[in-house]
Amino acid sequence: MERLLVVLCPELLEEQEDGRAARTFAGVVEVVESFSPAAGAVRPGVCAVPTRGPSRYFGGDVRLAGLVRTALSRTDTALGRVEGHIGVADGLFVAVLAARAAGDEPVVVPAGASARFLAPWPVEALERPELADLLRRLGIRTLGAFAALPTRHVLGRLGTQGSVCHELARGMRSELPGYRLVPRPHPATAATGDGSAGAQVRQAGFWGEAAEAEARAERALGHLEQLLPPDGVAVGRLQGGRGPAERARLVPWGGRRLDPAGPGPEPWPGQLPAPAPASVLARVPASVVDGRGAELEVGPSGLPSAPPEQLSVRGGPWQPVTAWAGPWPVDERWWSRRKRRRRARMQLVTSCGMAYLVVREDAGWWVEGAYD
Amino acid sequence: MALSAPAGIDVTLSARVRPTSDRRDQLLPLLPALGPMVPGGGLPRGAVVAVRAGSEGGAGGATTLAFSLLAEATATGSWCAAVGVPDAGVLALAEMGVDLDHLVLVPHPGARWMEAAAYLVEGMDAVLVCPPGPVRPGPARRLAARARERRAALVVLARHSPWPEGPELQLTVGRGRWMGAGRGHGHLQGRRVEVVSSGRRGASRPVRTELWLPSGSGAPAAP
Known part of the structure; x- marks a missing residue:
């Protein structure tokens, strides 16, 4: 999670008619930029900067926040001394709340402590009015109470958006997709319908765009989830295993953050080297025969009874085998009489240039993968 | 062939992907090995790109190529989806460079x-869509129009039947030659193929690209 320092200037959230607020805020951003060139305006009156680099340099988040505060207090701007509240936390959402909670002294939420910090806040802090209404009707008033709801109920009843907010309340994600402070249009611009407020929001910078793209994707998937069964939308995850099917799994889109991708699995003994088959099939029956038309067998020594000559997939036409590799015997759970699995894998290349991963098990041949 | 674009707007691929002041708005990034086969070197937003295996022998490479077209986009933070490929090999996707x-x-x-x-x-x-059977032209045209309007690239993996409307870009994977496996020794290490890219109605001359699809790492690579 990206740690951010946020400076929130309440007086500058709304533009003055003569543009003085914008000029003053530009001065604030300049001060923060002097600590890191990655600083940027999130919207008028709110400026953010990733703390990773500068905190390492200046000796920690608390020290950095103190230095930014001192620098701001020494800055003369068009409006005189500017009131800036400083918050540091994992992700923009929590960092803005931290800045809102800050008085004169900065509020630094330690890494990984977002859930504890968020617990007393009212559910309205999510800025999802419909969700907040629903939660209040359920008797849930704080983010802490929301976080305590069992995940499976949230997924089922509150949909993707609700589940995203739930993860946020539990401190398991750092961003609300598309989250940014919605600029309250200045009375003058609202009356004229001038698009300048929108133009300012577009300065959100690269992470603002990324969050917007994710929000767009999530909205589309929200519609899709109503069309399909709950596990109909998924993402892939890698895991340890030997065969290509065992080395991956699908997790439902709605629950992907509860089942995060771990660090890459360690190589297992008996794994096939890359490339993996582009298609992984679930035990498609096949026949592999030798030159005399007899079904190929793999003996206890792991050697084939004869060179494979022809392959038929799912009872289809015979394809001449032009090259092959293996067999690679796999003897799994050999310690358990009931669960023991003995298999042998082979790669077969056919005359038309296709290649298959086939497996011998239970006295039959199966296609496990196609290199298509 | 009906084009649902307003009169006076040139919808040929070369016009669509002509370098502009902001190419990222027009093209999604591609793995370097795939750049040469696509005009402009990127996956054109709002266009239909159909991928099929060559007719003779009819085997191999189309699935790998279709998913590889998405790899770099996912790795650089774009959002992609694949519809109707129940047997997609997740491990192979990761090897191609897809951010899962x-x-x-x-x-x-x-x-x-x-x-x-x-x-x-x-x-x-x-x-990416993989139609399970013949597609009627009307719905295909509407889906393509929606993709164009939303600036989404539509990659068609034509495994079972071709896309009824001429795609902006057609990629045809020729017969592959596998390296690495012999007669009982070694293991598959890569497939050498030729990919032919052609534009709509011959709008652009076919381009032939030699490629490892996949290479020994699982990702496509230039020879």
């Missing part, structure tokens, strides 16, 4: 695959 967190899989959309794709082009940067 940015590729949403809809493995079993059933008869509603096109509806699912229509929802997805609303929010995704690129959507």
Whole structure:
């Protein structure tokens, strides 16, 4: 999670008619930029900067926040001394709340402590009015109470958006997709319908765009989830295993953050080297025969009874085998009489240039993968 | 062939992907090995790109190529989806360079695959579809129009039947030659193929690209 320092200037959230607020805020951003060139305006009156680099340099988040505060207090701007509240936390959402909670002294939420910090806040802090209404009707008033709801109920009843907010309340994600402070249009611009407020929001910078793209994707998937069964939308995850099917799994889109991708699995003994088959099939029956038309067998020594000559997939036409590799015997759970699995894998290349991963098990041949 | 573009707007691929002041708005990034086969070197937003295996022998490479077209986009933060490929090899996807967190899989959309794709082009940067059977021209045209409007690339993996409307770009994978396996020794290490790219109605001359699809690492690579 990206740690951010946020400076929130309440007086500058709304533009003055003569543009003085914008000029003053530009001065604030300049001060923060002097600590890191990655600083940027999130919207008028709110400026953010990733703390990773500068905190390492200046000796920690608390020290950095103190230095930014001192620098701001020494800055003369068009409006005189500017009131800036400083918050540091994992992700923009929590960092803005931290800045809102800050008085004169900065509020630094330690890494990984977002859930504890968020617990007393009212559910309205999510800025999802419909969700907040629903939660209040359920008797849930704080983010802490929301976080305590069992995940499976949230997924089922509150949909993707609700589940995203739930993860946020539990401190398991750092961003609300598309989250940014919605600029309250200045009375003058609202009356004229001038698009300048929108133009300012577009300065959100690269992470603002990324969050917007994710929000767009999530909205589309929200519609899709109503069309399909709950596990109909998924993402892939890698895991340890030997065969290509065992080395991956699908997790439902709605629950992907509860089942995060771990660090890459360690190589297992008996794994096939890359490339993996582009298609992984679930035990498609096949026949592999030798030159005399007899079904190929793999003996206890792991050697084939004869060179494979022809392959038929799912009872289809015979394809001449032009090259092959293996067999690679796999003897799994050999310690358990009931669960023991003995298999042998082979790669077969056919005359038309296709290649298959086939497996011998239970006295039959199966296609496990196609290199298509 | 009906084009649902306003009169006076040139919808040929070369016009669509002509370098502009902001190419990122027009093209999604591609793995370097795939750049040469696509005009402009990127996956054109709002266009239909169809991928098929060559007719003779009819085997191999189309699935790898279709997913590889999405790899770099997912790795650079774009959102992609694949509809109707229940047997997609997740390990192979990772080897191709796909960021699994940015590729949403809809493995079993059933008869509603096109509806699912229509929802997805609303929010995704690129959507891969694999029609389970013949596609009627009307719905195909509407889906393509929606993708164009939403600036989403539509990649068609034409395994079972061709896309009824001429795609902006057609990629045909020729017969492959596998390296690495012999007669009982070694293991598969890569497939050498030739990919032919052609534009709509011969709008551009066919381009032939030699390629490892996949290479020994699982990702496509230039020879």
